[in-house]
Amino acid sequence: MEDLKNQKTEKIGEIQKGRRRLEQRSEACFPITIGESRKFGRSTPVKFQPFLLDQWLQSHAEPPIEFDLAASTGPHWTLQELLQLTGEEAPTGWLELELTYSRAEGMTRLREAIAEMQGVPVDEVLVTAGASEALFHAFFLAAEPGANVVVPFPCFPPNQSVPEALGLEVRSYRLRHQNAWRVDPEEIAALADSHTKLILVNSPHNPTGATVADAEMRWLHDFAARKGIQLISDEVYHPIYHGEPTASAAALPHATVIGDFSKAFSLGGLRLGWIIERDRIRRKMYVNAREHLTITNVPAAEYLADIAIRHRDRILSRTSEVAARNLAIVGQVLAEQAEIMEWVRPRGGMTGFPRLKSGEDSRAFCQAAARHGMLLAPGDCFGMPDHFRLGFGVSEEWFSRAMQRFAQFSHEWSHTRQAM
Numbered sequence: 001m002e003d004l005k006n007q008k009t010e011k012i013g014e015i016q017k018g019r020r021r022l023e024q025r026s027e028a029c030f031p032i033t034i035g036e037s038r039k040f041g042r043s044t045p046v047k048f049q050p051f052l053l054d055q056w057l058q059s060h061a062e063p064p065i066e067f068d069l070a071a072s073t074g075p076h077w078t079l080q081e082l083l084q085l086t087g088e089e090a091p092t093g094w095l096e097l098e099l100t101y102s103r104a105e106g107m108t109r110l111r112e113a114i115a116e117m118q119g120v121p122v123d124e125v126l127v128t129a130g131a132s133e134a135l136f137h138a139f140f141l142a143a144e145p146g147a148n149v150v151v152p153f154p155c156f157p158p159n160q161s162v163p164e165a166l167g168l169e170v171r172s173y174r175l176r177h178q179n180a181w182r183v184d185p186e187e188i189a190a191l192a193d194s195h196t197k198l199i200l201v202n203s204p205h206n207p208t209g210a211t212v213a214d215a216e217m218r219w220l221h222d223f224a225a226r227k228g229i230q231l232i233s234d235e236v237y238h239p240i241y242h243g244e245p246t247a248s249a250a251a252l253p254h255a256t257v258i259g260d261f262s263k264a265f266s267l268g269g270l271r272l273g274w275i276i277e278r279d280r281i282r283r284k285m286y287v288n289a290r291e292h293l294t295i296t297n298v299p300a301a302e303y304l305a306d307i308a309i310r311h312r313d314r315i316l317s318r319t320s321e322v323a324a325r326n327l328a329i330v331g332q333v334l335a336e337q338a339e340i341m342e343w344v345r346p347r348g349g350m351t352g353f354p355r356l357k358s359g360e361d362s363r364a365f366c367q368a369a370a371r372h373g374m375l376l377a378p379g380d381c382f383g384m385p386d387h388f389r390l391g392f393g394v395s396e397e398w399f400s401r402a403m404q405r406f407a408q409f410s411h412e413w414s415h416t417r418q419a420m
Protein backbone atom coordinates (compact mmCIF):
# COMPACT_ATOMS: atom_id res chain seq x y z
CA MET A 1 0.00 0.00 0.00
CA GLU A 2 2.81 2.37 1.08
CA ASP A 3 4.72 1.41 -2.13
CA LEU A 4 1.75 2.26 -4.28
CA LYS A 5 1.41 5.64 -2.52
CA ASN A 6 5.11 6.39 -3.11
CA GLN A 7 4.85 5.41 -6.77
CA LYS A 8 1.87 7.74 -7.18
CA THR A 9 3.68 10.68 -5.51
CA GLU A 10 6.74 10.06 -7.70
CA LYS A 11 4.56 10.00 -10.81
CA ILE A 12 2.83 13.28 -9.87
CA GLY A 13 6.26 14.81 -9.19
CA GLU A 14 7.41 13.76 -12.65
CA ILE A 15 4.32 15.14 -14.34
CA GLN A 16 4.83 18.44 -12.52
CA LYS A 17 8.50 18.55 -13.53
CA GLY A 18 7.49 17.75 -17.12
CA ARG A 19 4.97 20.56 -17.09
CA ARG A 20 7.53 23.00 -15.76
CA ARG A 21 9.99 21.95 -18.51
CA LEU A 22 7.31 22.48 -21.15
CA GLU A 23 6.35 25.84 -19.67
CA GLN A 24 9.96 27.02 -19.64
CA ARG A 25 10.41 25.91 -23.22
CA SER A 26 7.30 27.65 -24.44
CA GLU A 27 8.06 30.74 -22.37
CA ALA A 28 11.08 31.14 -24.63
CA CYS A 29 8.62 31.94 -27.41
CA PHE A 30 5.57 33.24 -25.54
CA PRO A 31 3.99 32.95 -22.08
CA ILE A 32 1.74 29.93 -21.58
CA THR A 33 0.72 27.89 -18.55
CA ILE A 34 0.26 24.21 -19.30
CA GLY A 35 -2.76 22.65 -17.66
CA GLU A 36 -4.43 25.90 -16.62
CA SER A 37 -7.09 27.61 -18.68
CA ARG A 38 -6.16 31.21 -19.48
CA LYS A 39 -8.73 33.88 -18.70
CA PHE A 40 -9.74 35.44 -21.97
CA GLY A 41 -12.26 38.03 -20.91
CA ARG A 42 -14.95 36.71 -23.27
CA SER A 43 -18.51 36.66 -22.06
CA THR A 44 -20.01 35.07 -25.18
CA PRO A 45 -19.00 31.82 -26.87
CA VAL A 46 -17.24 31.94 -30.26
CA LYS A 47 -19.92 31.87 -32.98
CA PHE A 48 -19.70 32.77 -36.64
CA GLN A 49 -22.40 34.77 -38.42
CA PRO A 50 -23.92 32.82 -41.33
CA PHE A 51 -21.61 33.13 -44.38
CA LEU A 52 -24.32 34.38 -46.78
CA LEU A 53 -22.05 34.57 -49.82
CA ASP A 54 -20.87 30.99 -49.49
CA GLN A 55 -24.41 29.78 -48.77
CA TRP A 56 -25.64 31.49 -51.94
CA LEU A 57 -22.80 30.05 -54.07
CA GLN A 58 -23.16 26.57 -52.57
CA SER A 59 -26.91 26.55 -53.06
CA HIS A 60 -26.37 27.13 -56.79
CA ALA A 61 -23.40 24.78 -57.21
CA GLU A 62 -25.34 21.69 -58.32
CA PRO A 63 -26.49 21.48 -61.00
CA PRO A 64 -24.15 24.29 -62.08
CA ILE A 65 -25.73 27.40 -63.58
CA GLU A 66 -24.83 27.92 -67.23
CA PHE A 67 -22.90 31.21 -66.80
CA ASP A 68 -20.94 31.73 -63.59
CA LEU A 69 -20.80 35.50 -63.16
CA ALA A 70 -20.46 35.24 -59.39
CA ALA A 71 -16.94 33.81 -59.27
CA SER A 72 -14.10 35.90 -57.93
CA THR A 73 -11.20 34.15 -59.65
CA GLY A 74 -9.63 34.05 -63.11
CA PRO A 75 -9.70 31.23 -65.69
CA HIS A 76 -9.46 27.68 -64.36
CA TRP A 77 -6.49 25.36 -64.83
CA THR A 78 -6.52 21.59 -65.08
CA LEU A 79 -3.85 19.53 -63.36
CA GLN A 80 -2.56 18.49 -66.76
CA GLU A 81 -2.24 22.10 -68.01
CA LEU A 82 -0.35 23.07 -64.87
CA LEU A 83 2.05 20.11 -65.00
CA GLN A 84 2.71 20.76 -68.69
CA LEU A 85 4.08 24.19 -67.84
CA THR A 86 7.20 22.34 -66.67
CA GLY A 87 7.75 21.07 -70.23
CA GLU A 88 7.10 17.45 -69.20
CA GLU A 89 3.87 15.47 -69.52
CA ALA A 90 4.05 14.19 -65.92
CA PRO A 91 7.19 15.37 -64.10
CA THR A 92 8.84 12.54 -62.19
CA GLY A 93 8.95 14.72 -59.05
CA TRP A 94 5.15 14.74 -59.05
CA LEU A 95 4.86 10.97 -59.41
CA GLU A 96 7.48 10.30 -56.75
CA LEU A 97 6.12 12.76 -54.22
CA GLU A 98 5.88 11.31 -50.72
CA LEU A 99 2.46 11.83 -49.22
CA THR A 100 3.64 12.62 -45.76
CA TYR A 101 3.36 15.73 -43.56
CA SER A 102 5.01 18.87 -44.90
CA ARG A 103 6.66 21.55 -42.68
CA ALA A 104 4.47 23.73 -40.45
CA GLU A 105 6.01 26.85 -42.05
CA GLY A 106 5.39 25.43 -45.53
CA MET A 107 7.60 23.48 -47.94
CA THR A 108 11.02 25.16 -48.02
CA ARG A 109 11.31 25.20 -51.83
CA LEU A 110 7.91 26.88 -52.12
CA ARG A 111 8.74 29.43 -49.42
CA GLU A 112 11.93 30.25 -51.31
CA ALA A 113 9.99 30.74 -54.55
CA ILE A 114 7.47 33.05 -52.85
CA ALA A 115 10.28 34.95 -51.10
CA GLU A 116 12.05 35.47 -54.44
CA MET A 117 8.83 36.66 -56.10
CA GLN A 118 8.05 39.07 -53.27
CA GLY A 119 11.63 40.24 -52.72
CA VAL A 120 11.73 39.31 -49.01
CA PRO A 121 13.88 36.95 -46.89
CA VAL A 122 12.63 33.37 -46.88
CA ASP A 123 12.31 33.34 -43.06
CA GLU A 124 9.51 35.90 -43.32
CA VAL A 125 7.32 33.69 -45.52
CA LEU A 126 4.85 31.16 -44.13
CA VAL A 127 2.62 29.10 -46.40
CA THR A 128 -0.95 28.70 -45.16
CA ALA A 129 -4.20 26.95 -46.11
CA GLY A 130 -5.31 29.83 -48.33
CA ALA A 131 -5.35 33.51 -47.47
CA SER A 132 -8.27 32.51 -45.23
CA GLU A 133 -6.00 30.74 -42.77
CA ALA A 134 -3.46 33.57 -42.88
CA LEU A 135 -6.21 36.10 -42.05
CA PHE A 136 -7.51 33.85 -39.31
CA HIS A 137 -4.07 33.72 -37.66
CA ALA A 138 -3.77 37.49 -37.75
CA PHE A 139 -7.19 38.01 -36.13
CA PHE A 140 -6.64 35.17 -33.67
CA LEU A 141 -3.44 36.77 -32.49
CA ALA A 142 -5.12 40.16 -32.18
CA ALA A 143 -7.92 38.73 -30.02
CA GLU A 144 -7.18 40.21 -26.61
CA PRO A 145 -9.71 41.60 -24.15
CA GLY A 146 -10.74 45.14 -25.11
CA ALA A 147 -8.88 45.07 -28.43
CA ASN A 148 -10.25 46.33 -31.74
CA VAL A 149 -9.41 45.88 -35.42
CA VAL A 150 -9.99 48.26 -38.32
CA VAL A 151 -11.29 46.62 -41.51
CA PRO A 152 -12.97 47.78 -44.74
CA PHE A 153 -16.72 47.81 -45.40
CA PRO A 154 -17.80 46.21 -47.66
CA CYS A 155 -15.28 43.39 -47.51
CA PHE A 156 -14.59 39.68 -47.99
CA PRO A 157 -17.20 38.66 -45.36
CA PRO A 158 -14.90 36.69 -42.97
CA ASN A 159 -12.88 39.86 -42.43
CA GLN A 160 -15.87 41.08 -40.44
CA SER A 161 -17.24 37.83 -39.04
CA VAL A 162 -13.99 36.18 -37.88
CA PRO A 163 -12.81 39.04 -35.62
CA GLU A 164 -16.39 39.45 -34.35
CA ALA A 165 -16.54 35.75 -33.45
CA LEU A 166 -13.20 36.08 -31.65
CA GLY A 167 -14.67 38.81 -29.45
CA LEU A 168 -12.81 41.68 -31.10
CA GLU A 169 -14.45 45.04 -31.61
CA VAL A 170 -14.68 45.56 -35.37
CA ARG A 171 -14.34 49.13 -36.60
CA SER A 172 -15.17 49.52 -40.27
CA TYR A 173 -14.00 52.22 -42.64
CA ARG A 174 -16.35 52.69 -45.57
CA LEU A 175 -15.65 52.45 -49.25
CA ARG A 176 -18.36 54.56 -50.87
CA HIS A 177 -19.82 54.18 -54.33
CA GLN A 178 -20.20 57.98 -54.58
CA ASN A 179 -16.51 58.31 -53.84
CA ALA A 180 -15.47 55.74 -56.50
CA TRP A 181 -14.87 53.21 -53.65
CA ARG A 182 -11.74 55.14 -52.60
CA VAL A 183 -10.10 54.26 -49.30
CA ASP A 184 -9.62 57.34 -47.15
CA PRO A 185 -6.45 56.86 -45.04
CA GLU A 186 -7.52 59.63 -42.69
CA GLU A 187 -10.82 57.89 -41.95
CA ILE A 188 -8.80 54.79 -41.04
CA ALA A 189 -6.46 56.81 -38.83
CA ALA A 190 -9.44 58.39 -37.04
CA LEU A 191 -10.84 54.94 -36.18
CA ALA A 192 -7.60 53.67 -34.65
CA ASP A 193 -6.73 54.13 -30.98
CA SER A 194 -4.42 52.64 -28.36
CA HIS A 195 -6.49 49.39 -28.34
CA THR A 196 -6.23 48.87 -32.11
CA LYS A 197 -4.33 45.69 -32.87
CA LEU A 198 -4.46 45.72 -36.63
CA ILE A 199 -5.53 47.68 -39.68
CA LEU A 200 -6.53 45.62 -42.71
CA VAL A 201 -6.30 46.94 -46.26
CA ASN A 202 -7.45 44.88 -49.24
CA SER A 203 -6.18 46.08 -52.61
CA PRO A 204 -7.34 45.26 -55.26
CA HIS A 205 -10.52 45.00 -53.28
CA ASN A 206 -13.20 42.31 -53.25
CA PRO A 207 -16.00 43.03 -54.22
CA THR A 208 -15.47 46.54 -55.69
CA GLY A 209 -12.16 46.23 -57.58
CA ALA A 210 -10.90 49.43 -55.91
CA THR A 211 -7.17 49.88 -55.38
CA VAL A 212 -5.13 51.80 -52.83
CA ALA A 213 -2.49 54.05 -54.41
CA ASP A 214 1.15 53.50 -53.41
CA ALA A 215 1.37 56.89 -51.66
CA GLU A 216 -1.76 56.12 -49.59
CA MET A 217 -0.44 52.70 -48.64
CA ARG A 218 2.86 54.23 -47.53
CA TRP A 219 1.01 56.85 -45.51
CA LEU A 220 -0.98 54.13 -43.76
CA HIS A 221 2.15 52.06 -43.22
CA ASP A 222 4.01 54.96 -41.61
CA PHE A 223 0.97 55.86 -39.50
CA ALA A 224 0.55 52.26 -38.27
CA ALA A 225 4.28 51.86 -37.59
CA ARG A 226 4.32 55.09 -35.55
CA LYS A 227 1.37 53.89 -33.47
CA GLY A 228 2.68 50.34 -33.06
CA ILE A 229 -0.31 48.88 -34.95
CA GLN A 230 0.06 45.95 -37.33
CA LEU A 231 -0.79 46.91 -40.95
CA ILE A 232 -2.03 43.97 -43.01
CA SER A 233 -2.21 44.20 -46.77
CA ASP A 234 -4.46 41.53 -48.30
CA GLU A 235 -3.17 41.38 -51.88
CA VAL A 236 -4.78 38.22 -53.21
CA TYR A 237 -5.69 40.04 -56.47
CA HIS A 238 -2.23 41.55 -56.98
CA PRO A 239 -0.91 41.97 -59.73
CA ILE A 240 -4.14 42.12 -61.76
CA TYR A 241 -4.76 45.80 -62.58
CA HIS A 242 -6.93 47.59 -65.12
CA GLY A 243 -5.21 50.95 -64.97
CA GLU A 244 -2.32 52.26 -62.90
CA PRO A 245 -0.71 49.21 -61.23
CA THR A 246 0.27 49.48 -57.58
CA ALA A 247 3.24 47.94 -55.78
CA SER A 248 3.03 45.09 -53.30
CA ALA A 249 3.21 46.29 -49.69
CA ALA A 250 6.00 43.71 -49.29
CA ALA A 251 8.27 46.63 -50.21
CA LEU A 252 7.26 48.37 -46.95
CA PRO A 253 9.38 47.22 -44.00
CA HIS A 254 6.66 46.83 -41.35
CA ALA A 255 3.70 45.64 -43.43
CA THR A 256 2.29 42.14 -43.03
CA VAL A 257 1.36 40.91 -46.52
CA ILE A 258 -1.16 38.19 -47.37
CA GLY A 259 -1.32 36.59 -50.82
CA ASP A 260 -2.74 33.40 -52.26
CA PHE A 261 -2.98 30.96 -55.16
CA SER A 262 -6.77 31.32 -55.48
CA LYS A 263 -7.29 34.72 -57.11
CA ALA A 264 -4.57 36.16 -59.38
CA PHE A 265 -3.19 32.62 -59.87
CA SER A 266 -6.74 31.21 -60.11
CA LEU A 267 -5.77 27.90 -58.50
CA GLY A 268 -8.27 27.97 -55.64
CA GLY A 269 -8.36 24.17 -55.45
CA LEU A 270 -4.78 24.13 -54.13
CA ARG A 271 -6.12 25.82 -50.98
CA LEU A 272 -2.84 27.63 -50.43
CA GLY A 273 -1.82 31.15 -49.57
CA TRP A 274 1.00 32.87 -47.75
CA ILE A 275 1.75 35.45 -45.14
CA ILE A 276 4.84 37.65 -45.10
CA GLU A 277 5.47 38.57 -41.51
CA ARG A 278 8.40 40.70 -40.40
CA ASP A 279 7.84 40.29 -36.68
CA ARG A 280 9.62 37.20 -35.33
CA ILE A 281 7.32 36.74 -32.32
CA ARG A 282 4.19 36.97 -34.45
CA ARG A 283 5.67 34.41 -36.85
CA LYS A 284 6.25 32.00 -33.98
CA MET A 285 2.72 32.49 -32.78
CA TYR A 286 1.21 31.88 -36.23
CA VAL A 287 3.21 28.66 -36.55
CA ASN A 288 2.17 27.59 -33.08
CA ALA A 289 -1.49 28.24 -33.90
CA ARG A 290 -1.31 26.31 -37.15
CA GLU A 291 0.36 23.37 -35.42
CA HIS A 292 -2.84 23.20 -33.39
CA LEU A 293 -5.14 23.66 -36.39
CA THR A 294 -3.99 22.27 -39.72
CA ILE A 295 -0.43 21.13 -38.76
CA THR A 296 0.93 21.41 -42.32
CA ASN A 297 -0.22 22.00 -45.86
CA VAL A 298 -0.88 19.19 -48.33
CA PRO A 299 2.47 18.35 -49.99
CA ALA A 300 0.84 17.64 -53.37
CA ALA A 301 -0.69 21.14 -53.34
CA GLU A 302 2.63 22.70 -52.33
CA TYR A 303 4.37 20.87 -55.16
CA LEU A 304 1.89 22.30 -57.68
CA ALA A 305 2.02 25.77 -56.13
CA ASP A 306 5.78 25.75 -56.56
CA ILE A 307 5.31 25.04 -60.29
CA ALA A 308 2.77 27.87 -60.46
CA ILE A 309 5.14 30.41 -58.89
CA ARG A 310 8.02 29.38 -61.12
CA HIS A 311 5.80 29.74 -64.22
CA ARG A 312 3.93 32.76 -62.96
CA ASP A 313 4.46 34.78 -66.14
CA ARG A 314 2.23 32.38 -68.08
CA ILE A 315 -0.38 32.04 -65.34
CA LEU A 316 -0.69 35.69 -64.38
CA SER A 317 -0.72 36.91 -67.95
CA ARG A 318 -3.57 34.51 -68.75
CA THR A 319 -5.62 35.87 -65.82
CA SER A 320 -4.78 39.40 -66.78
CA GLU A 321 -5.66 39.04 -70.46
CA VAL A 322 -8.98 37.26 -69.85
CA ALA A 323 -9.98 39.79 -67.17
CA ALA A 324 -9.04 42.77 -69.38
CA ARG A 325 -10.98 41.49 -72.41
CA ASN A 326 -14.04 40.60 -70.35
CA LEU A 327 -13.95 43.88 -68.45
CA ALA A 328 -14.21 45.76 -71.75
CA ILE A 329 -17.38 43.78 -72.53
CA VAL A 330 -18.89 44.45 -69.09
CA GLY A 331 -18.11 48.15 -69.45
CA GLN A 332 -19.96 48.29 -72.75
CA VAL A 333 -23.00 46.33 -71.55
CA LEU A 334 -23.33 48.35 -68.33
CA ALA A 335 -23.04 51.60 -70.28
CA GLU A 336 -26.04 50.42 -72.36
CA GLN A 337 -27.92 49.67 -69.11
CA ALA A 338 -27.14 53.08 -67.59
CA GLU A 339 -30.82 53.78 -66.91
CA ILE A 340 -31.09 50.71 -64.71
CA MET A 341 -27.68 50.33 -63.09
CA GLU A 342 -24.48 52.19 -62.36
CA TRP A 343 -21.01 51.07 -61.43
CA VAL A 344 -17.48 52.16 -60.75
CA ARG A 345 -15.12 50.45 -63.18
CA PRO A 346 -12.79 48.15 -61.17
CA ARG A 347 -9.16 49.26 -61.12
CA GLY A 348 -7.96 45.77 -60.26
CA GLY A 349 -9.04 42.18 -59.60
CA MET A 350 -11.79 40.19 -61.25
CA THR A 351 -14.96 41.52 -59.63
CA GLY A 352 -17.09 44.65 -59.87
CA PHE A 353 -19.96 45.81 -57.68
CA PRO A 354 -22.72 47.46 -59.77
CA ARG A 355 -25.75 49.09 -58.14
CA LEU A 356 -29.42 48.93 -59.11
CA LYS A 357 -30.40 52.58 -59.58
CA SER A 358 -33.89 51.86 -58.24
CA GLY A 359 -32.22 51.28 -54.86
CA GLU A 360 -34.07 47.98 -54.48
CA ASP A 361 -32.63 44.85 -52.89
CA SER A 362 -30.76 42.95 -55.63
CA ARG A 363 -31.55 39.47 -54.22
CA ALA A 364 -34.76 39.09 -56.25
CA PHE A 365 -32.85 40.33 -59.32
CA CYS A 366 -30.09 37.75 -58.70
CA GLN A 367 -32.64 34.98 -58.09
CA ALA A 368 -34.38 35.78 -61.39
CA ALA A 369 -30.99 35.97 -63.17
CA ALA A 370 -30.16 32.50 -61.81
CA ARG A 371 -33.41 31.17 -63.31
CA HIS A 372 -32.20 32.64 -66.63
CA GLY A 373 -28.88 30.79 -66.37
CA MET A 374 -26.66 33.55 -64.88
CA LEU A 375 -25.19 33.32 -61.41
CA LEU A 376 -24.51 36.72 -59.78
CA ALA A 377 -23.86 37.39 -56.07
CA PRO A 378 -26.46 39.49 -54.18
CA GLY A 379 -25.14 42.60 -52.45
CA ASP A 380 -26.73 41.66 -49.11
CA CYS A 381 -23.95 39.03 -48.81
CA PHE A 382 -21.68 42.07 -48.40
CA GLY A 383 -24.11 44.18 -46.37
CA MET A 384 -25.04 46.36 -49.40
CA PRO A 385 -28.34 45.01 -50.75
CA ASP A 386 -28.78 47.45 -53.66
CA HIS A 387 -25.50 46.23 -55.22
CA PHE A 388 -24.55 42.87 -56.71
CA ARG A 389 -21.16 41.35 -57.42
CA LEU A 390 -20.29 40.53 -60.99
CA GLY A 391 -17.19 38.38 -61.65
CA PHE A 392 -15.56 38.79 -65.04
CA GLY A 393 -12.37 36.71 -64.88
CA VAL A 394 -13.42 33.11 -64.99
CA SER A 395 -13.88 32.39 -68.71
CA GLU A 396 -13.45 33.98 -72.05
CA GLU A 397 -15.26 31.39 -74.14
CA TRP A 398 -18.81 32.15 -73.12
CA PHE A 399 -18.43 35.57 -71.55
CA SER A 400 -19.76 37.72 -74.35
CA ARG A 401 -22.79 35.40 -74.78
CA ALA A 402 -23.39 35.62 -71.02
CA MET A 403 -23.27 39.42 -71.09
CA GLN A 404 -25.66 39.56 -74.04
CA ARG A 405 -28.11 37.49 -72.06
CA PHE A 406 -27.48 39.68 -69.02
CA ALA A 407 -28.29 42.81 -71.06
CA GLN A 408 -31.54 41.37 -72.34
CA PHE A 409 -32.53 40.04 -68.94
CA SER A 410 -31.83 43.37 -67.14
CA HIS A 411 -33.83 45.24 -69.74
CA GLU A 412 -36.83 42.92 -69.37
CA TRP A 413 -36.52 42.98 -65.59
CA SER A 414 -36.72 46.75 -65.40
CA HIS A 415 -39.72 46.85 -67.80
CA THR A 416 -41.58 44.31 -65.69
CA ARG A 417 -40.80 46.34 -62.54
CA GLN A 418 -42.02 49.56 -64.12
CA ALA A 419 -45.27 47.88 -65.18
CA MET A 420 -45.96 46.72 -61.61
Ligand SMILES: Cc1ncc(COP(=O)(O)O)c(C=O)c1O
Binding pocket: 072, 129, 130, 131, 132, 133, 156, 202, 205, 206, 234, 236, 259, 260, 261, 262, 268, 272, 273
Ligand atom coordinates in the same frame (compact mmCIF):
# COMPACT_ATOMS: atom_id res chain seq x y z
C1 LIG B 1 -10.00 39.64 -50.38
C2 LIG B 1 -9.92 38.20 -50.08
N1 LIG B 1 -9.02 37.77 -49.18
C3 LIG B 1 -8.91 36.46 -48.87
C4 LIG B 1 -9.70 35.52 -49.46
C5 LIG B 1 -9.52 34.06 -49.10
O1 LIG B 1 -9.09 33.33 -50.19
P1 LIG B 1 -8.41 31.90 -50.10
O2 LIG B 1 -8.60 31.36 -48.75
O3 LIG B 1 -9.04 31.11 -51.18
O4 LIG B 1 -6.95 32.13 -50.39
C6 LIG B 1 -10.66 35.92 -50.39
C7 LIG B 1 -11.57 34.94 -51.02
O5 LIG B 1 -12.53 35.25 -51.68
C8 LIG B 1 -10.76 37.29 -50.72
O6 LIG B 1 -11.64 37.74 -51.61
